[in-house]
Amino acid sequence: MDVTIGTACGKVILFGEHAVVHGVPAIGLGIDRGAQAKVRPASDGLNRLRIAQWAIDVTETDDHSLARAFRAVLGEGEQAQAIDVEASSDLPPGAGLGCSAAMGVALVRARHPNASLAEVVDRAMAWERIFHGNPSGIDAAIAAQGGGVLFSRGAGATPIRIRGELILCVANSGIGSSTKSMVEAVAALHRAESSRIGPIFEEIGAIVALGGRALEVGDSHAVGALMDRNHNLLKQLAVSIPELDAMCSIARGRGALGAKLTGAGGGGCVVALAPNHEVASNITEGWGAMGLDAFVTIVSAVSTSAHRASPAVEASL
Ligand code: PMV
16 A cells, blocks of 8 residues: 545635535635645554644544544444554634544545545545534535535535635634534524524525625625625624624724634634735734734635645655
8 A cells, every 4th residue: 555645625614604504505615725644554553643733643442532533534344454644734723714624535535545526525524523513514525625615415515616816814713612512502593593593594595695606706895795794694693702703893994895704603713805915914914913813815716726635646755
């Protein structure tokens, strides 16, 4: 068995998080940060996963969520050679940028270099379920596919052809949150107040439809306005927090066309759309002055397909 490398991209959800868990479509974009996994035959016969930057070193039988996720990816009863995996990511974990899905997809790709896109996503979902309980699948779909993706639980992932480029500014609040508990909280709210929450999901669905068209015609002002509307609806789902609202306000005050939390909320990241690079610097400087980690990522039809992950084989190490 050769040494193999799998890669996958991180993501931002531009429209539709949370509602997507309840069957509404959502739109996400692959970004130029992600994860990598390097797989080599294990010399001691043990399946082992190491993530040096997080001081993780587990074997598949350990009592650790990453070990359980690793076990799920390896598959029950598959008689294969034991592997040693070295994984890394330049995404902050637990911040809504799809770090866990990117790592799962990278690992599956490295382990199964010839797997189809559908197989990769399917196996990565086993990994995702360990961390997220009831994931919609959008993170794994974007991690595997990259680019602009329209996703729904029923129809799966469809590529969106983005016209022009999107200059996205992303900032991490540094406040940790659990996607699993945020998703459970929204589900509980939906059960308790279905007549209020149902229409919010429907409105988010309308934003997703308009947002998809705006992306395809390159109408960034419309995209930005829809991001603002989506953020307000996420506030009504009680997944925003004052810190995220403040980060969005700063971005808007510094010229963003729109801003919203991205991912599960409760902490994690916000994403803002800048009309040009100068405004993007202005926005990230504003966040930097608050002591936040921020970066700019450019998404376009060309750049995102270039970030599409694919397995690579190293001749030797
Ligand atoms: O894992 P996160 O924080 O990017 O959240 C994913 C988006 C949710 O809609 C909140 C959950 C899901 O599974 O779709």
